[in-house]
Amino acid sequence: xxxxxxxxxxxxxxxxxxxxxxxxxxxxxxxxxxxxxxxxxxxxxxxxxxxxxxxxxxxxxxxxxxxxxxxxxxxxxxxxxxxxxxxxxxxxxxxxxxxxxxxxxxxxxxxxxxxxxxxxxxxxxxxxxxxxxxxxxxxxxxxxxxxxxxxxxxxxxxxxxxxxxxxxxxxxxxxxxxxxxxxxxxxxxxxxxxxxxxxxxxxxxxxxxxxxxxxxxxxxxxxxxxxxxxxxxxx
Amino acid sequence: xxxxxxxxxxxxxxxxxxxxxxxxxxxxxxxxxxxxxxxxxxxxxxxxxxxxxxxxxxxxxxxxxxxxxxxxxxxxxxxxxxxxxxxxxxxxxxxxxxxxxxxxxxxxxxxxxxxxxxxxxxxxxxxxxxxxxxxxxxxxxxxxxxxxxxxxxxxxxxxxxxxxxxxxxxxxxxxxxxxxxxxxxxxxxxxxxxxxxxxxxxxxxxxxxxxxxxxxxxxxxxxxxxxxxxxxxxx
Numbered sequence: 001x002x003x004x005x006x007x008x009x010x011x012x013x014x015x016x017x018x019x020x021x022x023x024x025x026x027x028x029x030x031x032x033x034x035x036x037x038x039x040x041x042x043x044x045x046x047x048x049x050x051x052x053x054x055x056x057x058x059x060x061x062x063x064x065x066x067x068x069x070x071x072x073x074x075x076x077x078x079x080x081x082x083x084x085x086x087x088x089x090x091x092x093x094x095x096x097x098x099x100x101x102x103x104x105x106x107x108x109x110x111x112x113x114x115x116x117x118x119x120x121x122x123x124x125x126x127x128x129x130x131x132x133x134x135x136x137x138x139x140x141x142x143x144x145x146x147x148x149x150x151x152x153x154x155x156x157x158x159x160x161x162x163x164x165x166x167x168x169x170x171x172x173x174x175x176x177x178x179x180x181x182x183x184x185x186x187x188x189x190x191x192x193x194x195x196x197x198x199x200x201x202x203x204x205x206x207x208x209x210x211x212x213x214x215x216x217x218x219x220x221x222x223x224x225x226x227x228x229x230x231x232x233x234x235x
Numbered sequence: 236x237x238x239x240x241x242x243x244x245x246x247x248x249x250x251x252x253x254x255x256x257x258x259x260x261x262x263x264x265x266x267x268x269x270x271x272x273x274x275x276x277x278x279x280x281x282x283x284x285x286x287x288x289x290x291x292x293x294x295x296x297x298x299x300x301x302x303x304x305x306x307x308x309x310x311x312x313x314x315x316x317x318x319x320x321x322x323x324x325x326x327x328x329x330x331x332x333x334x335x336x337x338x339x340x341x342x343x344x345x346x347x348x349x350x351x352x353x354x355x356x357x358x359x360x361x362x363x364x365x366x367x368x369x370x371x372x373x374x375x376x377x378x379x380x381x382x383x384x385x386x387x388x389x390x391x392x393x394x395x396x397x398x399x400x401x402x403x404x405x406x407x408x409x410x411x412x413x414x415x416x417x418x419x420x421x422x423x424x425x426x427x428x429x430x431x432x433x434x435x436x437x438x439x440x441x442x443x444x445x446x447x448x449x450x451x452x453x454x455x456x457x458x459x460x461x462x463x464x465x466x467x468x469x470x
Contacts, residue, residue, distance in 0.1 A: 063348060063380065077340040079347050086340040105312040105321040112314050113298060145298065 009044070009056070009071065016041035017071040019056060021048060023213050023221060025170030026080040027068040032166050033084055035207040037091045041070075081115065084163060096163040110149060110156070110164045117142040121171075124186075125178050125222075126229045132182075139186055147192045154201055161205060171195075172202040177218040181226055244279070244291070244306065251276035252306040254291060256283060258448050258456060260405030261315040262303040267401050268319055270442040272326045276305075316350065319398060331398040345384060345391070345399045352377040356406075359421075360413050360457075361464045367417075374421055382427045389436055396440060406430075407437040412453040416461055 009017060018034070018041050020027035034041050046053030046067075057065040060076035070077045070086070077083050088096045097104045120142055123135035146168070150156050156164040171187070176199075179185050189196040202208060244252060253269070253276050255262035269276050281288030281302075292300040295311035305312045305321070312318050323331045332339045355377055358370035381403070385391050391399040406422070411434075414420050424431040437443060 063344075072337055075337045077337065077344070079344050082340050082343045082347055085343060086336055089339070090336050101321055101325050102307055102310045102312065104324070105317050108317045108320060109298075109312070109314050112317055 009074070013073055015071075015073060017044055018042070019044050019046065019060065019067050019069040019071070021046055021053075021067045023174070023218060024067055025173055026066075028173055028211065029080045029166050029169060030068045030070060030083050030087070031211050032161075032169060032208055033087045033096065035211060036094065036096070036161060036166075037087060039087075039091060081111065081167070084166060088163065094160060096157065096161070096166065098162075107157075107163055111167045113145075114164065114167050118170075121175065121178075125182065125226065128230060136184060136186060140191075143187060143192050143195060147194050150194050150198055152194070155198065161202070161207070165198075165202060169202060169208070172199040172208075173212060174218050174222065177215055177222055180219065181223050244309070248308055250306075250308060252279055253277070254279050254281065254295065254302050254304040254306070256281055256288075256302045258409070258453060259302055260408055261301075263408055263446065264315045264401050264404060265303045265305060265318050265322070266446050267396075267404055267443055268322045268331065270446060271329065271331070271396060271401075272322060274322075274326060316346065316402070319401060323398065329395060331392065331396070331401065333397075342392075342398055346402045348380075349399065349402050353405075356410065356413075360417065360461065363465060371419060371421060375426075378422060378427050378430060382429050385429050385433055387429070390433065396437070396443075400433075400437060404437060404443070407434040407443075408447060409453050409457065412450055412457055415454065416458050 016034070016039060018027070018030055020031070020043060022045060031043070044056075046056065048054070054065070057067070057069070060069045060071065061067075061078040064078060066078070068078070068080055068083060070083045072086075077086050084096070097107050117138075120135055120138035123131065124139050127135055153159075155161050156168065175187060179187065187195060187199075203212060251269070251274060253262070253265055255266070255278060257280060266278070279291075281291065283289070289300070292302070292304070295304045295306065296302075296313040299313060301313070303313070303315055303318060305318045307321075312321050319331070332342050352373075355370055355373035358366065359374050362370055388394075390396050391403065410422060414422065422430060422434075438447060
């Protein structure tokens with residue numbers, strides 16, 4: 001994956017551009033979905049402290065000034081969950097959601113659950129002491145629910161990757177790295193055998209495996225990020 | 236609207252039942268959407284402290300044990316935003332979302348924004364002192380964005396009520412009551428003339444106006460609720 005920072009974007013009909021910042025898991029959601037749908041797109045990578053990129057975000061996502069933003073013929077779509085629904089609706093094959101409306105609602109329910117519970121994982125990453133103990137317990141509870149939800153399926157979506165897999169993909173992407181930095185392993189094979197296998201299945205999928213940064217790169221990134229939040233003498 | 240607490244629910248094909256608790260704004264979202272779509276449904280009203288109703292929620296929404304739950308031929312759908320998407324997809328007329336995929340994504344973006352920012356309104360209701368000042372400022376900022384978003388349209392959806400109107404309907408339902416209880420008016424006609432008019436338009440819509448509790452009833456409910464959270468000597 002390569003990208004160029006630009007200050008002005010040209011747009012042609014039928015063209016897709018994805019504004020991203022490495023290694024945002026929200027951006028990866030869109031990359032994975034577009035790869036699964038076999039859609040061509042131009043990846044425009046920026047950095048938040050680059051004023052040109054900030055200008056782009058101000059132009060295309062003025063409410064949040066965040067990535068990802070998907071530009072369709074120059075029209076911006078923001079918020080990863082919203083972009084994913086757009087992708088699914090516009091290019092239905094291969095499907096990320098079940099066809100049956102009730103089953104589709106169940107899939108969206110779990111996406112909503114995963115979104116809501118992601119704050120516990122964030123706390124696990126950025127807190128210490130009692131707060132950290134509480135966050136760890138919460139993460140464990142969420143993983144228990146997910147372990148039960150995936151059951152004996154290869155993916156949350158069944159035989160193929162679905163919307164919930166993409167939504168939870170950040171666990172396969174970076175939670176192992178985050179555990180290594182924090183120094184506490186929660187998602188271990190003994191406690192969560194099905195999720196553990198799911199991480200492997202997800203990472204090995206042909207559309208995903210070529211779009212995963214290395215453990216080494218992520219470790220350096222998240223370690224620096226955590227040290228900026230938690231002074232090392234308290235961690 | 237009338238409802239009966241039941242411990243077991245019969246289900247017939249094609250039948251809709253809505254589990255609700257008065258006066259949950261999340262439940263009203265579903266009532267309004269079903270009324271707009273002119274769908275027949277049975278409203279099953281419960282109370283959270285009623286063990287029979289708790290059993291029903293445990294059965295139909297075991298993850299959250301919350302209302303609303305929509306039962307379609309006995310199959311439960313939970314989470315108001317998920318239920319609304321189900322309703323829109325299953326009964327497309329009259330539409331709550333634009334047909335154009337990009338415009339639909341924009342509508343969903345604003346729904347996501349409204350969901351995220353609702354926490355500021357909650358803080359406005361349950362905090363005092365500095366926290367309250369901060370929440371009031373946040374509420375004002377959110378209202379400014381919404382005032383700009385509705386522009387000169389009758390509803391957020393345009394000439395007709397759309398998904399964002401339903402999502403924000405709780406502002407038309409109860410924010411005035413909450414302001415009265417808190418003792419601070421924020422959403423006033425001078426500062427937010429378009430939102431002020433929208434509240435009137437929304438409340439007067441034929442599908443909405445017969446499904447709005449009275450100011451008096453809501454005042455008593457929310458006053459009691461706030462007093463349970465904030466001891467009166469600190470408020």
